Amino acid sequence: MAAPIDISAPQLCRLIGTPDCPIVVDVRIDEDVQADPRLLPGAFRQPHHRIEDLAPRLQGRRVVVICHRGAKLSQGAAALLRLWGVAAVALDGGHLGWSDAGLPLVPLAALPPRDAEGRTLWVTRRRPKVDRIACPWLIRRFVDRRARFLFVAPEEVHAVAERFGATPFDAMPVSTEGGDWSHRGEFCTFDAMVERFGLDTPPLRQLATIVRGADTRRPDLAAESSGLLALSLGLSELFTEDLAQLDAAMVVYDALYHWARETAQAGSDKRAVA
Template identity: 35%
Template sequence: MRWVTRADVHLDRVASPWLILRFIDPEAEFVFIDPDGPWPTDAVSFAMPGAEIGIHDEDGTTFDKLLARYELTDPVLLDIADGVRAGVHQVLGGDLGDLSAESVSLGFGLLALAEGIMLRHPSDQRNLEHSMEIYDALYAYFWGRHRDPRTGPATFWDRIAELRSAWPNRD
């Protein structure tokens, strides 16, 4: 299926294609447009005013809206959603009051990575390609935290060894 969003993808519009590719439509093709120009009629629109799946607003980020629409309840995805939401709030100067310190920190990190990749790879397609590993790694991190929440130097290497042997998507 084709998916369309506005050009110059950043943060939420990078995390959302990752979510689409990994959990909704593994064959997704993304088209980047000027939202004031013509929209492809054969594509699902997202993260644009008037799009089928709306922009970030008081109802949440586009990532949040995708989770709800496709009934994705994986707690790992919900953790990532908190970080995306925190990053979007930071860009827009929104209230971060209900987000955990970990989510706020993650939001800062995602924002920094999104801007850095955007600067290094101005092509939206290349931006997405280079961002996929970040979100794959983030998914693996939270997957590991849910599976084995131990922390500290005494358990680090044992924990990593156990998680590596259980990780389902090794290459």
């Protein structure tokens, strides 16, 4: 049987946010991006005529290529990658089909600058517990899978951000300029990221409530908040190195997201039957 050369929007949507998600490359021309300056969750831009520049680092990975309508640019770019042995397919219907289906899109204006290798750099307070682990999980699963995180002394977050070109989040005190990714009122930084990244889906809304309940010691918000808080405090004690703690905690949030997604789907199915 021939290998598939296309993937449907529902198939890709099912994979986004999971550890098994393919690498998503947007090869739309500048005019199309200007007309709709948003990306699929986790996608990054690459000119179609330079797609082969990516081939060495895409070896052994699954790749989905996206253009405006799923036609010549994504079909050709995916075919070029397959010449390099990369398992590349095009998104059926392209960016336009995804948008018309009402699926989530991340505004380019919300994305921090990337370094020469296309990665974002973030900085927050050391010794994370809940919000400062949940936010990196969200970023790596839905915004930039290669994002890097600096955990530093609380009083140095803003200075490190300025000196190293990093984006601060969950910093104290909150910047008076209002540009931080931080708590606002009763809502956590995770809430802010879900909203500003255009990821306001039922599973992530449910996960945001759980995170908020755990982070603000409000177990009344969600039955799962107490369990997440206990796991978070335990991981903080188990790991003395913040990056090792983040790596270990990724599976916790992966599991919660899968559970929230299946719960949301089950509820949708019940409503459809009713």
